[in-house]
Amino acid sequence: MSDKKNTVFLILQDNEDARPIIEAVEVDNPEANIQYQPGMVRMECAGKLVVNRETVEEQIGREWDVQELHLNLVSLAGNVDEDEDQFELSWH
Amino acid sequence: MPSKKLNLRKRYELLTRGMGWETTHQKMDDVFPYDTFEGIKITDWDKWEDPFRLTMDAYWKFQAEKERKLYAVIDSFAQNNGQTNLADASYLSAIKLFITGVTPIEYAAHRGFAHLGRHFRGDGARIACQMQAIDELRHQQTQVHTISHYNKHFDGLHDPFHQFDRVWYLSVPKAFSEDALSAGPFEFITSISFAFEYVLTNLLFVPFMSGAAYNGDMATVTFGFSAQSDESRHMTLGLEIIKFMLEQHEDNLPIVQRWMDKHFWRAYRLLALVATMQDYMLTNSPMSWKEAWDVYFVENGGALFEDLSRYGLRMPKYHELATAEADHISHQVWSVFCSLGNATGFHTFLPTEEKMAWLSEKYPDTFDKYYRPRFEYWAKQQAEGTFEFQKGLPQLCQVCQVPMVFTEVQTDPMQISYRVTEHGGDKYHFCSDGCKDIFEYEPEKYVQAWLPVHQIYQGNCGGATIPEVLEWYKFSPDDTGDYIGSRDHARWQEWKGTDAMVKQA
Numbered sequence: 001m002s003d004k005k006n007t008v009f010l011i012l013q014d015n016e017d018a019r020p021i022i023e024a025v026e027v028d029n030p031e032a033n034i035q036y037q038p039g040m041v042r043m044e045c046a047g048k049l050v051v052n053r054e055t056v057e058e059q060i061g062r063e064w065d066v067q068e069l070h071l072n073l074v075s076l077a078g079n080v081d082e083d084e085d086q087f088e089l090s091w092h
Numbered sequence: 093m094p095s096k097k098l099n100l101r102k103r104y105e106l107l108t109r110g111m112g113w114e115t116t117h118q119k120m121d122d123v124f125p126y127d128t129f130e131g132i133k134i135t136d137w138d139k140w141e142d143p144f145r146l147t148m149d150a151y152w153k154f155q156a157e158k159e160r161k162l163y164a165v166i167d168s169f170a171q172n173n174g175q176t177n178l179a180d181a182s183y184l185s186a187i188k189l190f191i192t193g194v195t196p197i198e199y200a201a202h203r204g205f206a207h208l209g210r211h212f213r214g215d216g217a218r219i220a221c222q223m224q225a226i227d228e229l230r231h232q233q234t235q236v237h238t239i240s241h242y243n244k245h246f247d248g249l250h251d252p253f254h255q256f257d258r259v260w261y262l263s264v265p266k267a268f269s270e271d272a273l274s275a276g277p278f279e280f281i282t283s284i285s286f287a288f289e290y291v292l293t294n295l296l297f298v299p300f301m302s303g304a305a306y307n308g309d310m311a312t313v314t315f316g317f318s319a320q321s322d323e324s325r326h327m328t329l330g331l332e333i334i335k336f337m338l339e340q341h342e343d344n345l346p347i348v349q350r351w352m353d354k355h356f357w358r359a360y361r362l363l364a365l366v367a368t369m370q371d372y373m374l375t376n377s378p379m380s381w382k383e384a385w386d387v388y389f390v391e392n393g394g395a396l397f398e399d400l401s402r403y404g405l406r407m408p409k410y411h412e413l414a415t416a417e418a419d420h421i422s423h424q425v426w427s428v429f430c431s432l433g434n435a436t437g438f439h440t441f442l443p444t445e446e447k448m449a450w451l452s453e454k455y456p457d458t459f460d461k462y463y464r465p466r467f468e469y470w471a472k473q474q475a476e477g478t479f480e481f482q483k484g485l486p487q488l489c490q491v492c493q494v495p496m497v498f499t500e501v502q503t504d505p506m507q508i509s510y511r512v513t514e515h516g517g518d519k520y521h522f523c524s525d526g527c528k529d530i531f532e533y534e535p536e537k538y539v540q541a542w543l544p545v546h547q548i549y550q551g552n553c554g555g556a557t558i559p560e561v562l563e564w565y566k567f568s569p570d571d572t573g574d575y576i577g578s579r580d581h582a583r584w585q586e587w588k589g590t591d592a593m594v595k596q597a
Contacts, residue, residue, distance in 0.1 A: 039304075077392045079399070
């Protein structure tokens with residue numbers, strides 16, 4: 001498992017609210033591996049994964065508060081850094 | 093000109109840095125009497141940082157929204173008789189174990205965080221703990237509300253809190269949470285927010301809940317994911333508190349490492365119940381315990397400890413053993429339940445042919461060799477009418493309180509793992525080196541353990557016979573025993589005409 005030693009992940013519920021966030025993750029993290037499992041979507045990436053407010057807003061065509069992420073969040077791994085513009089997970 | 097809306101950082105700072113003060117009428121040490129005796133040295137509480145920077149207004153707004161979503165699902169599930177769309181009614185055994193074994197831990201965590209929300213000296217830490225105290229209470233309530241629908245239709249769900257304080261296998265989660273609650277505040281938060289939430293709740297609330305969805309239980313998956321979204325905040329906070337303690341003073345490292353070793357092992361032993369739910373109680377399992385362990389502990393836990401190694405922290409002691417045991421524990425614990433099914437508050441059942449084929453595939457090195465023969469032997473006895481539940485009571489580990497069923501998986505998987513030590517002229521027995529180490533560091537704490545089997549033999553649990561003890565547990569005869577032929581089973585047949593458990597029998 002040593003090749004996966006720096007994987008961060010973000011898991012969201014598999015629902016309509018989460019879809020644009022998942023699409024934004026795909027746009028901003030081309031390396032991310034997206035797995036659909038019963039009821040949930042697991043997005044994992046080596047080292048770092050970011051959700052950008054602007055990319056989500058482009059997907060949904062309205063203003064989006066980064067903290068809305070909490071509503072459909074299931075789980076995550078990594079150090080969290082959040083502000084108005086982005087939500088980032090990383091291992092140092 | 094009205095000022096522009098404050099940004100997230102500024103709002104969080106105003107909430108958590110301006111609301112506390114240095115007391116003058118009373119000494120700070122008298123106002124906050126509990127946060128120094130454990131030896132953790134804090135030089136600057138202002139270095140405490142909540143990465144989500146959640147303020148009270150945002151907290152209430154988002155939590156209210158989560159509740160609305162959850163209750164819409166629960167209502168819809170109840171209105172549409174969602175219970176009839178389960179994969180099988182035997183699946184409810186997992187939910188019975190959940191409401192009696194997990195929900196009361198949520199309440200215990202609420203009590204613990206409410207205490208910390210008063211007693212940490214730093215205001216940022218107090219605010220975070222207050223929010224978490226409310227979260228944990230929310231989890232307990234939403235679980236009771238969700239599962240109360242099943243209580244209308246199935247046995248064994250009627251009195252979880254009474255049972256948590258008495259039942260033999262529920263002393264495992266009870267002892268775990270009371271160990272944390274009776275520790276100091278820094279140890280408590282290391283135990284719950286870090287060892288339990290960060291390293292281990294992912295195994296309960298992600299693959300198991302995904303499994304609930306897979307078995308048609310949309311009510312449980314919804315409360316599970318809703319709770320876990322709060323846990324994500326708790327885990328993040330748990331990681332921050334570890335980093336905070338390690339950055340504050342180098343003397344904190346050995347204390348934190350010892351807590352990490354202890355609470356990893358405590359939480360891991362508790363997870364033996366979850367492993368069993370995942371592999372045996374889910375009618376259909378999307379992921380085995382072993383697969384879940386590899387993803388959520390070996391990979392993600394590995395990444396986490398790699399990250400923390402810059403502070404000098406290493407992987408918790410005995411983690412290699414835990415990984416080796418992942419091939420065994422679910423089979424061992426389900427065997428115990430099946431052999432003592434006359435004294436469990438949920439129905440037991442032998443794995444179907446289909447389930448055993450799946451277990452063989454998921455556990456190619458262990459299932460056929462060590463465990464399939466046992467289940468097939470019991471199935472043969474059941475068919476011949478000679479199967480009997482155990483009449484004796486199992487010996488329990490003094491620390492984790494799990495019956496002594498774990499084996500020497502690294503050397504001889506057929507040999508029971510058995511450790512013993514002496515203290516004050518008495519012998520104490522353990523399931524593992526991990527539990528023995530925990531005892532030997534604080535023997536005066538663990539000699540007080542309320543071991544259900546000892547208590548039964550001492551006459552403190554309602555009487556000397558199994559029916560008397562079960563009555564004291566408030567188990568009715570309809571709650572216990574084999575699923576086949578139970579009231580739950582009969583009701584399911586009435587609804588569905590036929591079912592999976594009978595097809596194999």
